[in-house]
Amino acid sequence: MVSPSKTRNEEALAHLRADILNGRLIPGQKLAFADLCARYAVSVGVIREALSRLVEQDLVRSAPQQGFFVAAISRADLVYLTEARCEIEPIALRHAIAEGDIVWESEVVAAHHRLANASLVAPDAPDRLSEEWAERHSTFHETLLLGCENPRLRAIATELRASAELYRRWSFPLDHEQNRDIAGEHAAIVDAILARDPDLAARLLVEHISLTTELLLESEAIA
Amino acid sequence: MVSPSKTRNEEALAHLRADILNGRLIPGQKLAFADLCARYAVSVGVIREALSRLVEQDLVRSAPQQGFFVAAISRADLVYLTEARCEIEPIALRHAIAEGDIVWESEVVAAHHRLANASLVAPDAPDRLSEEWAERHSTFHETLLLGCENPRLRAIATELRASAELYRRWSFPLDHEQNRDIAGEHAAIVDAILARDPDLAARLLVEHISLTTELLLESEAIA
DNA sequence: AACGTAAAAAGTTTCGAAATTGTGTATCGT
């Protein structure tokens, strides 16, 4: 039978992953089994398996006989990560523009529309990034990659973006973003896609990614 | 204490991974726990954890409540895989040429020398690829990537190569390789590296990767 | 007081059995 019966393991993995990406678990933090077992109401084995998968996704680190930790963030890693994304994401985007059909195009437009209508900062917490905007921003960029038919390229680009989420969640320099027209950057990328101009779209995407990291490094928000 | 004390898990993972890459486990094959526990003399939990990690490495597939299987090979996946490698491996190689020091250069020369002095086919089994050559070929290409300082790019390229190993091990069309000067291809790549010519080296590497896949597809060796 | 040693505590790692789910087989009814 076609049974999508979710196992406890898949739930724990999804839950744990979301908790890391949403910032409920802090980079570098120890992930003790006792805590996690209580938090998700499952046994050690299930937690171990989920953590093992997250290690392979570079969201968790493990040290033999010492347990697991949320992946730490550092300036050096951010530079490497950004370099990798600037190489690979434009490739995936070029493929998407070449291969993506009208359905994908419409999804891009829709995702961009949702993003454009979300406020960058939360009304109640003006010092922090709005959860809604972060969510829609993430979805927007992932939608861009979805047009790429090659599942391997897509998965690689998506995995790099997930790692990058950690930095965005934890050290976004709101002050330095004031002069930045981030909405305009997104709009320009969408326009280039609709115009089926891969060179322009790729260049804009790389500039978008690079600028975020440059501002982050300038802000000295990361040790 | 700095303790590199190998856990049973790491051993099982390494062993299992090697068994898949060396062809002792067949693509698509069911990986039953009873068998694996007996084979590696460990409990189910340890096996599950190792398999989970291999799933993330795309060497094993899992279906909920149905267990784990060695990743299957297919023409479609081979095309995707080759496309991804042709995009990413040259990027890593360009970085290596730009960043690699003299120590890396010498390692490349050494790895190539070992490869050049291995016979393609085994003396006793002329129909199959020599294990020694396969090993040295794999090491040679991984050495090329080692010059790239960016650990994320390196890891991505290496992971794709691991997946490609499955195809090489299982469906290498020796017949069609007769007219191919594979040693010459490797030598040309090394020459381009030593000449610090990234464009030429990248082009040669892409041609090298592409040709292998083209011959494989022509041979109809894969269902 | 500082250092090294040893016991105790806390933690990870591993196991083997119980619970759960999927798979195959035989039986019954049409």
Place this chain on the structure above:
DNA sequence: ACGATACACAATTTCGAAACTTTTTACGTT
């Protein structure tokens, strides 16, 4: 004979405790 149902079997999944390591704490010596 064919199809569906119920049963028995085999396999995965999950658990909780035992075994082992690391870390902390307490103690005695220099």
